[in-house]
Amino acid sequence: MSAGLAFADVACVRGGRLLFEGLRFALGPGDAALVTGPNGTGKSSLIRIAAGLLPAAAGRVTGKGARALLAETAALDPELALAAALRFWARIDGRAMAVEAALAAVDLEQLAQVPVRLLSTGQRRRAAFARILASGAPVWLLDEPANGLDTQSAQVLEQLIADHRGCGGIALVATHLPIALPHAQEVRL
């Protein structure tokens, strides 16, 4: 897996307010960065800039490899069975066959035929993570990935991130909850 993500002197302005500037970091295969800071300092905005959903006010974001975003909403069709909703996105990535393993990885295979709208908060979060897994993208952009997860699910999440890094993937993680991310660069806002 060949992956990269770099911020070079990136600035972020929202609603006319400068949130951060001069932000620099570079991640290569197996690397992770932990984005922390008080509410409203721009953690989600930074992740959105990395995803290409929000333009940087200054500086440049460069990288190598597809990026997968875990944000507040998973954009899974609430009326579809979970597996079908995940397959919708996986097919676009040409990876429909990856859905089954992704569901198993987040311990949701028993709920594959349950409509997304019936999932609990934590199950929905795990479903969103299954979408990231199924994408096969080497660069993971995770905004508050542990929100709504119980202790055991949070540990599964940490292990999946570690496995991903072990295969040369990258994780950029914004969180206000403690999450084990060994040897991660800290990006403090």
Ligand SMILES: Nc1ncnc2c1ncn2[C@@H]1O[C@H](COP(=O)(O)OP(=O)(O)OP(=O)(O)O)[C@@H](O)[C@H]1O
């Ligand atoms: N679409 C928008 N237009 C204007 N301002 C915005 C917009 N979205 C977010 N902001 C503002 O940008 C600032 C940073 O928001 P952001 O969600 O990036 O912070 P955060 O660090 O992730 O916060 P939290 O820890 O509460 O999730 C906030 O003051 C917010 O009100």
